[in-house]
Amino acid sequence: DTGVSQNPRHKITKRGQNVTFRCDPISEHNRLYWYRQTLGQGPEFLTYFQNEAQLEKSRLLSDRFSAERPKGSFSTLEIQRTEQGDSAMYLCASSPKLRLGYEQYFGPGTRLTVT
Amino acid sequence: GQQVMQIPQYQHVQEGEDFTTYCNSSTTLSNIQWYKQRPGGHPVFLIQLVKSGEVKKQKRLTFQFGEAKKNSSLHITATQTTDVGTYFCAGGKSNTGKLIFGQGTTLQVKP
Numbered sequence: 121d122t123g124v125s126q127n128p129r130h131k132i133t134k135r136g137q138n139v140t141f142r143c144d145p146i147s148e149h150n151r152l153y154w155y156r157q158t159l160g161q162g163p164e165f166l167t168y169f170q171n172e173a174q175l176e177k178s179r180l181l182s183d184r185f186s187a188e189r190p191k192g193s194f195s196t197l198e199i200q201r202t203e204q205g206d207s208a209m210y211l212c213a214s215s216p217k218l219r220l221g222y223e224q225y226f227g228p229g230t231r232l233t234v235t
Numbered sequence: 236g237q238q239v240m241q242i243p244q245y246q247h248v249q250e251g252e253d254f255t256t257y258c259n260s261s262t263t264l265s266n267i268q269w270y271k272q273r274p275g276g277h278p279v280f281l282i283q284l285v286k287s288g289e290v291k292k293q294k295r296l297t298f299q300f301g302e303a304k305k306n307s308s309l310h311i312t313a314t315q316t317t318d319v320g321t322y323f324c325a326g327g328k329s330n331t332g333k334l335i336f337g338q339g340t341t342l343q344v345k346p
Contacts, residue, residue: 151332162241162323162336163278176333179236211277215332222332223268226277 122146124227126212132233133202140198141230145214151222152195154187155211157229163211169195202234237262239326241337249345254311256340258324266327267300267307268334273320281322314344 125144133139145152150171155163166185167177171192184202189195199206209231213224238261248254258267266285270278282291284300284307291298297310307324321341325334 153332153334155336160338162239162325162338163334165333165335168332170332176331213278222327223280223283224278224332224334225280226270228277 124212124214124225126210126227126230128230129228130231130233132235135202135204135234137202138198138200139202139232140196141210141212141232142194142196143212143227144194145212146216146225147193149214149216149225150192151215152189153213153215153224154195154197155213157209157211158207163226166197199232202232204234207232207234237326237328237335239324239335239337241324241340243340244338245341245343247343247345248314250316251313254314254318254342256309256322256324256342258307258309258326258337260305260326260335262326263304264326264328265304267304268325268327269298269307269309270323270325270336271320272323272339276320278323311342314342316344316346318342319344 127142153168154166157163167187169189184200187197209229211229213226215222215224240259268283269281272278288302289300295312299308321339323336323339325336
């Protein structure tokens with residue numbers, strides 16, 4: 121399978137704990153995006169990378185969220201001191217190089233439940 | 236900030252009927268993309284529109300991009316049960332790759 125993969129698929133954590141998610145994009149894609157999706161809503165943009173550079177981060181994202189893509193390949197999203205409001209599906213997507221409009225290919229997501 | 240609105244939120248149709256969802260952006264877009272998400276699944280790219288007034292077809296699906304590049308529509312002719320899912324439009328700004336998604340239209344098809 122050469123699609124976008126995400127791990128873990130499900131994460132249950134207690135409020136106040138830190139969690140980290142991993143995304144492996146399609147290998148030749150240089151752009152990587154993180155989104156958050158809650159029930160009945162469309163994906164909400166969090167941040168994106170071009171290679172290893174983080175080019176934009178949503179203003180809605182608190183300082184508890186941080187993302188990295190250290191070698192321009194896989195990426196991690198960390199949430200510190202989780203809150204119940206962080207419960208959501210976290211989606212990763214990647215897009216190919218130099219294509220107008222950058223159509224995005226999504227992974228299966230990591231479902232986070234904060235108790 | 237930029238907002239993308241979709242209507243209707245839900246649509247129930249009888250198999251064989253047509254379906255249309257509409258998308259409106261608060262700002263001019265460089266492109267608009269459409270995605271489909273099946274229940275329990277992740278968004279899957281359908282198509283991208285770039286040019287003002289552009290119309291593209293994929294079998295029974297017709298996509299339009301408005302002249303002002305602020306609105307778009309997806310029309311499905313003669314729906315089938317396989318069309319069930321949530322259809323999202325997503326507006327893009329040039330050179331950023333960032334997409335702003337609408338809240339989606341969920342289509343239910345009764346056989």
